[in-house]
Amino acid sequence: MLKQLFYEMQAIKTDLHIALPTPAATDALGRSLARQLVPGLIIYLHGDLGAGKTALTRALLHAAGYSGHVKSPTYTLAEPYELILAGQNVTLMHFDLYRMASPDEFLEAGFRDVFNQSTICVVEWPENGHDVLPEPDLDIYLMVVGEGRAAGLSARSEQARRCLEQLHFAPNL
16 A cells, blocks of 8 residues: 555655654644635545554644544544634534445445535545545645655645645644
């Protein structure tokens, strides 16, 4: 899977490549992304087990103002988090489709209705729901590199292009 991800990162055009040599750097990327969150944004997180998908989501949520425990939704498939962004109540849905048996399971749970203009959706393992998921605004490819990680970010919408243009990533090493 890791080798496949490496080739995938090379094959697709990523708009931004970021070295994440420490967990603090991954947290810094999450904080930077949190400042760009807007309702309706769909983010796909790609990467092998242990690549940092949940860690990045946790940092993003905490930076966006969520103070509770952020757990991986591996067994529940989805966890909702209530945020206040620019004075507006917004739900961020964190999906983890790793254990999803088939894309139909996603539909049967009614998750497709969650993808709308008032909810932010972050999806780990989106390839497991490829036939039923809407297109993402932002693809983030994470991979383990030595003792650290690397990220490739690809904007798939105008909204995501603006997000990347305004992303001020300063790793806290």
